[in-house]
Amino acid sequence: MDKHSILVCMGWEQLEIRLQKCEGWEQIEISLPNCSSLQVISFPVVQLHLNRTAMRASQKDFENAMNQVKLLKKDPGNEVKLKLYSLYKQATEGPCNMPKPGVFDLINKAKWDAWNALGSLPKETARQNYVDLVSSLSSSLESSSQVEPGTDRKSTGYETLMVTSEDGITKIMLNRPTKKNALNVEMYHEIMHALKAASKDDSAITVLTGNGDYYSSGNDLTNFTDIPPGGVEEKAKNGAVLLREFVGCFIDFPKPLIASGQCPALGHLPSPSLGYSIAVYASDRATFHTPFSHLGQSPEGCSSYTFPKIMSPAKATEMLVFGKKLTAGEACAQGLVTEVFPDSTFQKEVWTRLKAFAKLPPNAMRISKEIIRNREKEKLHAVNAEECSVLQGRWLSDECMNAVVNFLSRKSKL
Numbered sequence: 574m575d576k577h578s579i580l581v582c583m584g585w586e587q588l589e590i591r592l593q594k595c596e597g598w599e600q601i602e603i604s605l606p607n608c609s610s611l612q613v614i615s616f617p618v619v620q621l622h623l624n625r626t627a628m629r630a631s632q633k634d635f636e637n638a639m640n641q642v643k644l645l646k647k648d649p650g651n652e653v654k655l656k657l658y659s660l661y662k663q664a665t666e667g668p669c670n671m672p673k674p675g676v677f678d679l680i681n682k683a684k685w686d687a688w689n690a691l692g693s694l695p696k697e698t699a700r701q702n703y704v705d706l707v708s709s710l711s712s713s714l715e716s717s718s719q720v721e722p723g724t725d726r727k728s729t730g731y732e733t734l735m736v737t738s739e740d741g742i743t744k745i746m747l748n749r750p751t752k753k754n755a756l757n758v759e760m761y762h763e764i765m766h767a768l769k770a771a772s773k774d775d776s777a778i779t780v781l782t783g784n785g786d787y788y789s790s791g792n793d794l795t796n797f798t799d800i801p802p803g804g805v806e807e808k809a810k811n812g813a814v815l816l817r818e819f820v821g822c823f824i825d826f827p828k829p830l831i832a833s834g835q836c837p838a839l840g841h842l843p844s845p846s847l848g849y850s851i852a853v854y855a856s857d858r859a860t861f862h863t864p865f866s867h868l869g870q871s872p873e874g875c876s877s878y879t880f881p882k883i884m885s886p887a888k889a890t891e892m893l894v895f896g897k898k899l900t901a902g903e904a905c906a907q908g909l910v911t912e913v914f915p916d917s918t919f920q921k922e923v924w925t926r927l928k929a930f931a932k933l934p935p936n937a938m939r940i941s942k943e944i945i946r947n948r949e950k951e952k953l954h955a956v957n958a959e960e961c962s963v964l965q966g967r968w969l970s971d972e973c974m975n976a977v978v979n980f981l982s983r984k985s986k987l
């Protein structure tokens with residue numbers, strides 16, 4: 574600091590004020606760390622330059638921040654991702670220069686809106702804001718994982734599941750109760766991982782269940798908003814690959830698998846877990862609903878094959894084509910559910926039974942399951958492949974886009 578500089582403390586931060594004579598004007602330059610743009614304020618006798626030259630992010634900082642984003646362990650959510658996207662575009666290309674996407678091109682429209690909203694923000698400022706945002710993001714996500722390590726993650730290594738193994742039973746519990754156990758991409762991967770681990774552990778049986786007041790609400794519809802650089806086509810293709818692998822894990826799961834649901838099951842998880850479970854136990858409060866047509870989609874989880882076989886083609890049509898919701902009693906009468914228990918005694922009765930099953934010779938159970946299911950395996954994999962390919966096309970349809978927009982806008986997610 575030269576002799577004309579003074580440091581002023583303004584409570585929350587320090588300002589450096591430099592005084593210099595300038596053609597008869599008194600010019601005061603103030604460095605304000607959180608000021609993102611150069612401003613000049615004129616007074617009758619002085620000009621104040623607020624600048625943050627020293628604070629400007631270098632290209633290197635920007636590149637580091639871009640790398641840091643890829644390493645974030647937690648998804649920061651769509652709102653933040655849109656902000657990052659828009660700042661990145663502004664920093665690298667300047668003001669939005671793209672034609673506005675069509676109304677049904679949801680994702681690109683959201684991205685365009687975010688970028689366009691930055692107006693003529695200078696590239697340097699956008700770069701700085703990007704760096705600041707990434708830095709705040711890294712520290713907030715790190716600190717949240719320090720403060721709240723996620724008891725489940727710590728004890729089980731999973732972010733979206735609680736997996737326990739006890740008394741010969743591995744229990745895989747979907748654990749996003751605030752989102753009604755909707756399956757985000759991470760949950761798909763974690764379920765596959767948990768099933769693969771359960772197939773090799775020393776438990777005799779595996780139970781799939783949900784935490785909270787929904788067994789599951791199916792595919793997380795915000796999955797549709799996270800569009801990769803290749804656009805919606807690439808998104809749909811990736812979704813089909815993921816779904817095929819996910820359902821494949823159920824088809825190949827070697828041990829007895831039991832779905833235990835005390836509450837409503839919606840969409841997508843019911844299909845694979847009902848179709849391939851050795852037993853489905855439900856409380857009298859549970860319901861089963863596959864609203865594929867409502868969402869502009871088509872059956873998955875091999876339900877187009879297993880449901881007509883388990884129920885009847887006519888009943889399966891009501892459920893899979895018209896989205897008719899079944900009560901637990903109806904589902905049981907139609908063979909989708911093994912047994913219904915009163916809600917008040919559900920846990921006690923089901924777990925007593927499961928513990929008894931888990932004491933049976935595990936190899937005999939595995940071999941028995943194998944002989945029941947193996948004849949169908951090839952067929953199920955073929956059905957799965959076909960369903961995923963049909964769905965890939967559906968996800969690009971206006972019908973599907975509209976349904977997702979309706980849900981997300983109802984929830985103000987767009």
Ligand SMILES: CCCC/C=C/CC(=O)SCCNC(=O)CCNC(=O)[C@H](O)C(C)(C)COP(=O)(O)OP(=O)(O)OC[C@H]1O[C@@H](n2cnc3c(N)ncnc32)[C@H](O)[C@@H]1OP(=O)(O)O
Nearest residue numbers: 751752753755790791792793794795812816839840841984
């Ligand atoms: C990649 C493979 C894709 C395979 C495709 C599979 C097809 C399907 O899975 S079809 C089924 C899709 N699911 C749905 O259509 C269900 C949508 N959700 C709902 O209709 C309702 O949320 C509900 C009936 C399940 C519950 O309604 P309720 O009023 O009790 O609670 P909400 O306030 O609506 O929900 C709380 C919270 O949870 C979020 N949420 C619930 N379900 C989903 C979902 N499927 N996707 C994303 N988010 C979901 C909801 O937005 C709320 O979040 P906020 O608190 O942040 O608003």
